[in-house]
Amino acid sequence: MVSSLILPGEGRKLYTYQPEGHTPFQIPKGKPFHSRTAISAAHVVCDPLADTDPLFNGKVDWDATMKYRHHLWSLGLSVAEAMDTAQRGMGLNWESAKELIHRSVKEAQAVGGEIASGVGTDQLAPGTDVRLEDVEAAYEEQCAFVEGEGGQIILMASRALAACANGPEDYKRVYNKILKNVSEPVILHWLGDMFDPALKGYWGYESSDEAMDVCLEIIRENEDKVDGIKISLLDANKEIKMRRLLPDSVRMYTGDDFNYPSLIKGDEQGYSHALLGIFDAIAPAASAALHALDEDDLSTYDSILEKTVPLSRHIFQTPTFSYKTGVVFMAYLNGHQSHFRMIGGMEGARSITHLAELFVMADQAGLLEKPELATERMKLVLAQAGIS
Numbered sequence: 001m002v003s004s005l006i007l008p009g010e011g012r013k014l015y016t017y018q019p020e021g022h023t024p025f026q027i028p029k030g031k032p033f034h035s036r037t038a039i040s041a042a043h044v045v046c047d048p049l050a051d052t053d054p055l056f057n058g059k060v061d062w063d064a065t066m067k068y069r070h071h072l073w074s075l076g077l078s079v080a081e082a083m084d085t086a087q088r089g090m091g092l093n094w095e096s097a098k099e100l101i102h103r104s105v106k107e108a109q110a111v112g113g114e115i116a117s118g119v120g121t122d123q124l125a126p127g128t129d130v131r132l133e134d135v136e137a138a139y140e141e142q143c144a145f146v147e148g149e150g151g152q153i154i155l156m157a158s159r160a161l162a163a164c165a166n167g168p169e170d171y172k173r174v175y176n177k178i179l180k181n182v183s184e185p186v187i188l189h190w191l192g193d194m195f196d197p198a199l200k201g202y203w204g205y206e207s208s209d210e211a212m213d214v215c216l217e218i219i220r221e222n223e224d225k226v227d228g229i230k231i232s233l234l235d236a237n238k239e240i241k242m243r244r245l246l247p248d249s250v251r252m253y254t255g256d257d258f259n260y261p262s263l264i265k266g267d268e269q270g271y272s273h274a275l276l277g278i279f280d281a282i283a284p285a286a287s288a289a290l291h292a293l294d295e296d297d298l299s300t301y302d303s304i305l306e307k308t309v310p311l312s313r314h315i316f317q318t319p320t321f322s323y324k325t326g327v328v329f330m331a332y333l334n335g336h337q338s339h340f341r342m343i344g345g346m347e348g349a350r351s352i353t354h355l356a357e358l359f360v361m362a363d364q365a366g367l368l369e370k371p372e373l374a375t376e377r378m379k380l381v382l383a384q385a386g387i388s
Contacts, residue, residue: 002018002375004016004017004018007356007359007360009356010353019363019368019371019375020364022366022368022371024369025284025287025288026288027284027291033290033294036290037251038279039079039116039273040072040077040079040276040283041083041086042068042072042080042083042086042280043068043280043324043327044060044065045064045328046059046343048341054344054345058343060092060100065103073108073111075283076287076291078113078114079108079116080117081100081101081115082100082101083189084191084196084321085327087324087344088122088156089159090324090344091343093122097118105150109150117146117149117151119139119154121139122138123138124138126160126164128164130160132165132174136177140178140181147182152184152186152227153184155175155178155189158174159196159198167204168203168205171202171203171204171218172217172218180225185227187275188219188230189232190229190231190233192231194320195321212241216246219250223249224249228252228253229252231253232256234258234259234316236259236263239252240267243272244270254272254276257316258316260276261289261308265301278308278312278316280327281326281330282311282312284367285307285366286305289304307364307365307366310361310364311358315327325342325350326350332377333374333377333378334373334374335374352387359378
């Protein structure tokens with residue numbers, strides 16, 4: 001039996017919690033999904049022994065980071081590399097992202113894993129002197145690098161473009177130029193300002209309906225160069241509205257970490273594929289649920305993923321951009337890395353009470369892969385907060 005532990009709760013009160021433990025998810029080996037594309041945006045593992053400034057010069061443990069991608073591929077998931085889950089633009093700069101993409105694409109090719117990589121403009125510092133030509137050149141540099149590595153492009157939103165664009169016409173100009181010149185269809189990414197405040201007013205409008213019209217116009221003008229679009233607005237109705245307006249050849253990838261079960265399951269008018277940060281934290285459950293969906297076993301699909309939603313909503317609570325802390329904490333609890341350290345010192349972005357609630361929710365969702373190990377590691381973190 002797993003030992004109990006003392007956790008902090010509401011009002012600074014301590015209570016005793018007994019982990020439940022669960023039967024591991026049953027996941028067919030070597031069987032790909034056929035009804036949905038499922039992509040996990042993967043985190044990076046910090047090098048805890050690097051003698052550098054962790055805030056501005058954090059280092060990546062490449063071996064542990066690659067090992068985690070192999071774990072995701074073994075579960076049948078594809079990997080979205082160098083995205084915000086990997087702290088792209090929030091601790092991981094373009095130079096480090098290039099090495100990450102190079103290594104991950106090489107590993108994917110070696111094992112037949114599916115991968116797509118984020119392209120942005122983060123080699124530019126947003127400012128009044130940045131021009132649209134600079135944004136285009138930055139996008140082109142990164143597109144050329146990813147395609148040169150043999151990878152698919154995820155065209156991420158640009159802070160620099162958001163800072164220098166004067167309206168929707170500037171967004172159309174930049175995206176039309178970049179999409180015209182890519183070799184293979186890309187996945188667009190509309191990231192809401194709850195994930196990155198610097199992206200407020202993206203596509204030239206603060207109104208999501210007006211912004212959606214601009215984005216759809218760009219997609220229609222470049223339909224043959226767009227595989228799909230991932231939207232991360234945490235609003236199921238907006239995603240469904242846009243999904244129904246997309247050209248038939250363009251896929252919707254949900255980035256909604258609050259409402260993913262129903263969006264992936266879909267309705268009589270369609271469904272979303274998945275490109276989710278939460279799939280990093282709930283990978284075994286996501287894999288088991290998607291296999292059930294392939295078998296049209298909706299009751300099993302629902303029962304698995306419904307239990308993960310409270311955990312996901314907790315991990316992605318305001319401020320949403322701190323969700324990466326919870327994702328890495330889950331990897332630490334489950335033994336996928338030996339420490340709870342992050343580049344940029346982001347392990348300190350959530351409170352001990354938040355982490356304690358995460359532990360309980362993960363246990364109740366059956367996501368503690370080794371309950372004894374998770375409990376001992378939770379105790380170590382609690383001890384650092386003076387709880388023993």
